Structure formats: C-alpha cells, structure tokens
Amino acid sequence: MIRIRAGVRFAGVSAALFLMLSTSAYGRGGIGHIPGLGAAGSGANAAAQEEEAPVASRPVLMVEIRCTREGMEAGDEIPIEFTITNRGAQDYSYKDVDTDALGRAEAFRLMARDEKGAAVADPKAHAPMAGANALVATRTLRPSESFSKAVALNRWALVTSAGKYYITGTYLAGDASHSSFTSGQIEIAVSPRSKEELDAHIDKLAGDLESTATREAKDRIVRELMYTGSPLVIPALVESSFDKGGGGWEAEGLLYYLPRTAETRGAIVDAISKRGLSEGMCHVVRGLDLTCEAARPLIERSLAADNPDAWFGGALCAEDLCDDSFTPRLIEIAKDPSTPARKVAIYALAMNRTDESVAALKSLLSGEDPAARDTAKAAIRAAYNYRGASQGRRLKDDDFDESLRR
Numbered sequence: 001m002i003r004i005r006a007g008v009r010f011a012g013v014s015a016a017l018f019l020m021l022s023t024s025a026y027g028r029g030g031i032g033h034i035p036g037l038g039a040a041g042s043g044a045n046a047a048a049q050e051e052e053a054p055v056a057s058r059p060v061l062m063v064e065i066r067c068t069r070e071g072m073e074a075g076d077e078i079p080i081e082f083t084i085t086n087r088g089a090q091d092y093s094y095k096d097v098d099t100d101a102l103g104r105a106e107a108f109r110l111m112a113r114d115e116k117g118a119a120v121a122d123p124k125a126h127a128p129m130a131g132a133n134a135l136v137a138t139r140t141l142r143p144s145e146s147f148s149k150a151v152a153l154n155r156w157a158l159v160t161s162a163g164k165y166y167i168t169g170t171y172l173a174g175d176a177s178h179s180s181f182t183s184g185q186i187e188i189a190v191s192p193r194s195k196e197e198l199d200a201h202i203d204k205l206a207g208d209l210e211s212t213a214t215r216e217a218k219d220r221i222v223r224e225l226m227y228t229g230s231p232l233v234i235p236a237l238v239e240s241s242f243d244k245g246g247g248g249w250e251a252e253g254l255l256y257y258l259p260r261t262a263e264t265r266g267a268i269v270d271a272i273s274k275r276g277l278s279e280g281m282c283h284v285v286r287g288l289d290l291t292c293e294a295a296r297p298l299i300e301r302s303l304a305a306d307n308p309d310a311w312f313g314g315a316l317c318a319e320d321l322c323d324d325s326f327t328p329r330l331i332e333i334a335k336d337p338s339t340p341a342r343k344v345a346i347y348a349l350a351m352n353r354t355d356e357s358v359a360a361l362k363s364l365l366s367g368e369d370p371a372a373r374d375t376a377k378a379a380i381r382a383a384y385n386y387r388g389a390s391q392g393r394r395l396k397d398d399d400f401d402e403s404l405r406r
Contacts, residue, residue, distance in 0.1 A: 058177040060088030065110075065169040065183045068150065073193040074162045075201065075228035078153040082108050082169055082183075085146040092141040094174035097149075102248045104155040109170040112157035120157035120165065123256040152223070153188075158257070160229035162192035202228060206236040215245040222246075226253030231264050238271045238281060242309055247280020255287040269298065276302040276310025282317045292321045292391065303329040311341035315348045322352035322392030331360045337369060346375045350383035352392025358399050380404045 062085045069079050086092045099105040104124065112120040141147060151169075159165060167186050173179040193201065202225065209221045222240055225233040226249070234254065241250040258264045265288060272281050277298055285295055295317060301307060302314025303326060311333050318326045326348070333345035346364065349357040364376040383395050384405045397405065 057090075057175075058179050059086065059090070059092040059094075059173055059175065061085065061092065061171065061173065061179075061181045062087050063169060063171045063181045063183040065167065065186055067153075067167075067186065067188045071191070072188070073191045073197075075160055075193055075198060075230070076190075077224055077227050078159060078188065078190070079150050080110060080153050080167065080169065081148055081150050082171060083146050083148045084141070084171055084181075086141045086143050089143055091143070092173075092175065094139060094141065096136045096139045097174070098136050099149050099151050102252065105149075105151065107172045107174055108149055108151045109172070110151060110153050110156040111168050111170070112153060112159060113166045115164050120159060122156060123154075123158050126260070127256060152227070154223075154227040154257075158229055159190060160227075162190050164189050198228065198230060199232065202230060202232050202236075206233070209236055209240055215243070218243060218246065219249050222249040222253060226257040229257060229259065231258055231267050234258070234264075234267050234271045235275075238268075238275050238278075241278040241280040242275075247278050247283070250278075251280040251283040251287070254284050269294070272298050273301055276304075276307045277313030277317055278310065279313050279316060282313050285317055286320070286389075290321070292323060295321045296323055296325070299323070299326060303333070305329075305332075308339060308341075311339055312344055315341050315344040319344065319348040319351045320389045320391060322348075322390060324352070324354055327352070327354050327356050331356065334360060334364065334372075337372070342372070343375045346372070347379040347382065350376075350379035350395065351387065351390040353383075353395050353399070354393075358395070361400075377404060381406070 064083045064085070065080050066083075067078065068081050069076075072078055097105045097107050099108060114120060139147070153159060153167060157165075165188050167188060169183040171181045171183075173181070205221055205225050209218060209225070212218050212221060218240060222237065225236060237250040237253050241247040254268055258268075268284065268288065269290070272284070277285065285298065290298075299314050299317050299321065302310035303318065304310075307314075315330060315333060318330060330345045330348050333339060333341050334349060336342055346361070349360055361376050361380060364372045367373060380395065380400055381404055383390075387394075
C-alpha cells in the first residue's frame, strides 16, 4: 500500500482509507504522527512555543554543498551533499530527517539556475502542499562538529536538459529557532543525451525495475525513471505501482515530474485504462482531477473479474467517483472473503445508494461472517456521517435503523 507521510492532506480522503489511517499504524507512525493530529502538545501549541525561542538560543551554522557525481547526463540523478557545521559556542540539538523519504525533506532545500540566470522549474510547485520532514531521531551537534546529508537536486529542480547549472542550498534549522542558513553557489555541468540514448536508458531502467526484487531498489529505479522527465516512463511506473509496497514514488513521478500537458495526461489515463488502478494510481486519478465520466473506463477495467489485483484500487476510486454501473461488480467483490478489496467494496456500496447496494449491505449485516458485518456497519455509519470526497447518492434515513445512522 502507498504510505501516507506526515503532511498529507485529509481533505478528499475516502472514508475507507480514512478508517485505515485512523485505526492502524499506517506508514511510519499512523495518524497520531501527523502534525496537528498528534497526542500531547497539539500542533498549534507546539508551534507557538517554538516561535517564542529567544534570539540567544539560535544556532550558528555554516552550510556547504557539493555535487558527489561526475559525468552526469540529462535525466540522471544529481546528488548534492549538504555539510552542516556548528560554528557556535553552544551545542545544537536538531531533528534529524530522512532525505530519502517519499516526497522531499523540506529542511534541505535546493535552488538551481541555468546559464541565463533563470530559475529551473520546481517539480512540486503545483503540489497541493509541501511534504513534511520524515523524522528519524533527535541528535546533538557539538561546537565545530559537522554532519552531512545527500539530497537529489532533481527533487527541487527539473534538470532534464544539458548545460551548466548554478546551485545553492538552504538548510532550515531543526530546532525551535527555525533559522535558515544558505550555502555559497556551486556550478555543475550536465552533458547532452540524444533521443536514442534516452530511449535506451529508459528501456534499461524499465527492465531493471521489472527484475529487481527489493522495494528499496525498486524505489531507487522509479526515481531514476521519473527524473528523466519523459512520458515514455508511464507504462513502467503504472505497472510498478502494483508491486508490494509500491505506488508512492510512482504516483509522485506521474503527478509532478512529467510535462504538464494534455498529451501526458492522456498517456497516463491510457496506461491505467489498460492495466487498471493500483492504490497509488487512485492518488494519480485524484491528482489529475478526473471527472466521473473520464474515470469510468479506468474503474471498469479495475473491477473486471479477470483483474483481481486491481480490485482494491478500482473499489477505492468507485467510492469517490460513483456510478451505478459499478454496483454489480462491487457486490460480487463484497461477497468474496478472500480478497483484500472486500472492505473497500463494501464502503463503495454504502457511498452510492441504489436499491441493489442497500439490499447487499443488509445481506452482509444479517450474514454469518462477523468481519463482513462489522465492515458493513462501519461503512453505513461513514456513509451517513463522513463521506470524504464521495460524489454518490446518500443513503435514505429509512434504509437502516437509527443505531447505524449515528
């Protein structure tokens, strides 16, 4: 499943996905680790306390950056190493972050300018919100000590063409001061890559992605593919999203790292309509703001009897982008105790009222399977009280008794 990191929006999250988030240790820390939704010391109070940090407590840091790779070609990953040195007289305690986490570590920011001085486009400029830092641990840097972190420039700048680039890095202090420190400028050179060379590069990466076994290695290859900025990577990313633990980086690549054109949008929709929807591709459908009509063939393909590994994603999208034509297949999936998509299908039935969906829900409530009964009760309550982004018809008050309407 796609991991939801701290900082993800909850507006528009489906009822079924919200339930999973709120009742399980989803991702690294579950809903309790999301800023503002945590336990003691609410986000607002903590922020207010941090903003009041006295000037005397602010760290004195020096930031240096360097590129750790030579012989880069257009579309390659460009690794930039930050070195942070404590130049003050006091210890610096900071929150260490994972710079390889999904999204990007906001504490280590990069800016690139081309030879004409123009800023290189930020891939996340159109993102609904910036990702939060993925906390690893709290550490202490003593006076004169340093630590280093590697960050891909590609996460901050779409460097897909050859040329010289001028890079600066900014480090946001991971303490109560929120101070920022900027490096000097460095120059990097990116060599050209012909269309034929780029096609061959993508083909090799796609082959490596298919044959690689570990999720960590797959994520690394997915990032290399998305850094090319080429729509040719679309089929490989869609297919990879179905692998165990996949979907997060694939959705990131499709939404933010490819040209924002009608042609790219059409190619993404075409690839999903052929393969079906993984959970990660549901995030892509939402990110593309597809209408119910545009999403219908994608959901139909996903719910098809011969495409069981896409049932979960199809049912998840059907919960929001509702259509009566989905009801028969959702009922069949809801009856199948062997598929992980069963719970989501039950929610999708509750979110779009038809006579058939109400009858199916009542059948589940009166059945002998306790798990199905519990899911049906939760789905019905959600349909009455929390609908997320669902566009379906609401249940009627007389469909179910009062105990299920609260």
